[in-house]
Amino acid sequence: MDNWIGDCKILVKEIIDKSFPLLRNQKIFTYESKHINFSADTISLFFVSRIRISPRMRNANVSELKGLLTHELGHIEFYKKRNFVQNQWANFRCSLFKKYRELEEKNVDRLTIEKGYGKDLKANRIFREKFKDKSFEKLKGFYLTPEEIGEYMRKVKRK
Ligand SMILES: [Zn+2]
Numbered sequence: 001m002d003n004w005i006g007d008c009k010i011l012v013k014e015i016i017d018k019s020f021p022l023l024r025n026q027k028i029f030t031y032e033s034k035h036i037n038f039s040a041d042t043i044s045l046f047f048v049s050r051i052r053i054s055p056r057m058r059n060a061n062v063s064e065l066k067g068l069l070t071h072e073l074g075h076i077e078f079y080k081k082r083n084f085v086q087n088q089w090a091n092f093r094c095s096l097f098k099k100y101r102e103l104e105e106k107n108v109d110r111l112t113i114e115k116g117y118g119k120d121l122k123a124n125r126i127f128r129e130k131f132k133d134k135s136f137e138k139l140k141g142f143y144l145t146p147e148e149i150g151e152y153m154r155k156v157k158r159k
Helices: 004-019 055-059 062-081 084-096 098-130 136-142 146-158
Strands: 027-032 040-045 048-053
Touching (some): 004 048, 004 062, 040 062, 055 062, 062 098, 098 136
Parallel strands (some): 027 048
Antiparallel strands (some): 040 048
């Protein structure tokens, strides 16, 4: 039986146990969605979150998948650290202004690297460059490039 999404759920749990103590009590629903033109996204409401993953990621190896999932968990951690009003404000800003969306995505990338997943995040970005989805050109400016990830990894190590 094909249990790819089951493996994703196990990975999410492992990453939380190891690196996201704040998310241990968060109820996270992880599932595959054929209706998205990008790799994955997440949405949260109080103690519940949802992660949608594109079937395109079935072609990814564990490291490429880990990079993706850790980035999504980073979004949930940001959500948990903000109160209700701050989250409303952040969503509002990010949906209206590209500049804030870029800042948010790149800050999530930096958090992912600080937690020790820089290599996986970089692998995921290289994967995305290789297998461009429909939104690749539109979205690529919002994220750190593989080179920028490498730079930030070196910076974090020096601290
Ligand atoms: Zn993101």
